[in-house]
Amino acid sequence: MLPRWCGRVAAVVAVVMVSGCGAVSERRDAATAATERFEQALASGQYAEVCRALADVTRQEVEQSTGSPCEQGMSQEKVPDGGRVVHVDVYGRQVRAVLAEDTLFLSLFPAGWKVMAAGCTPQPEQPYQCEIKGG
């Protein structure tokens, strides 16, 4: 018969695994919602909302590359209408959201999920080529 502590360890491991899976599921849902908000704002031309969905570093990059405030800059960027969310990969505090016509990268901040990069197309053996990105 196994010692009593084995049962306790198994219980702790089970709780950690279940809570870990729950956390990933919650993050996936929240990241999907943030992606959809970004896409809706982009499709309807609500650039103030689009800029609020961007990470600080990405917003700054848009302003720097266009030489305009974010809202105006985003209207000039060629980020495609992504369409529906097809697939979301969640690893820790990073997400790749694959849409029907686009791919987004998001990161978790204290204010929630923010878009790090959008308008991304895959490159063989290289990072995605993105229309807007931070850093």
Place this chain on the structure above:
Amino acid sequence: MTSRSDKASGRIGRPGRFWHDNGLGLGFGTAFLIVLVAQAFAGHADYNNQLLGDGMAQVGFGDYITSSDFGVDVMENWQSEYLQFFLYIFATVWLVQRGSPESKELHKAGRESDEDQMVGEHAREDSPSWAADRGWRQGAYARSLGLAMGLIFLLSWLAQSITGTAAYNEQQLRQLQAPTSWAEYLLSSDFWNRTLQNWQSELLAIGSMVILSIYLRQRGSPESKPVGAGHGDTGVEG
């Protein structure tokens, strides 16, 4: 293990002797916990520096120690340590080294006789009950130390591969690259670099200990021969 002389001297069970009699286990157990916490603090600071460089939000200590990044750093070291002991336990059954206290005497290579190993009919009164058994229990118990080390090695290596996949993919996403599957990660340079850099250091440590202990001494340590023992003396512990 409790020796007869310990029992005879009345050490066991005497109040106040617990710390003395278990100093090695308690000392290393405590040191392990202290160093693990220290690693967590250092790893947390390093991880946040990377996030800061990428323009991402820094994480709290609790988030870090439950992250795959911390997990893989811990697991890659655990698996190699348990592999080291697993290999050493099994290798020293068959391989000997003249002059090394880490080796048994040269003529004892192999599993040795039942009499030497005090099993079956040769079991003593204080032998573990499974050592006296003649069936599968004796066979299992006679391999239990190596099997336990081997099992912990495999589990921690598996944990390294799982946490490593998550940590690697998190970094991939930070660099705007596609994540990989667990199976792909098992063939990746990241997995094997983490694995092999630990294995080589463990094998070097074992080999060094085997050879250096032939010629060098540490007075009072059971890992060394007695200071006055000859270089050719094998299987002698101080």
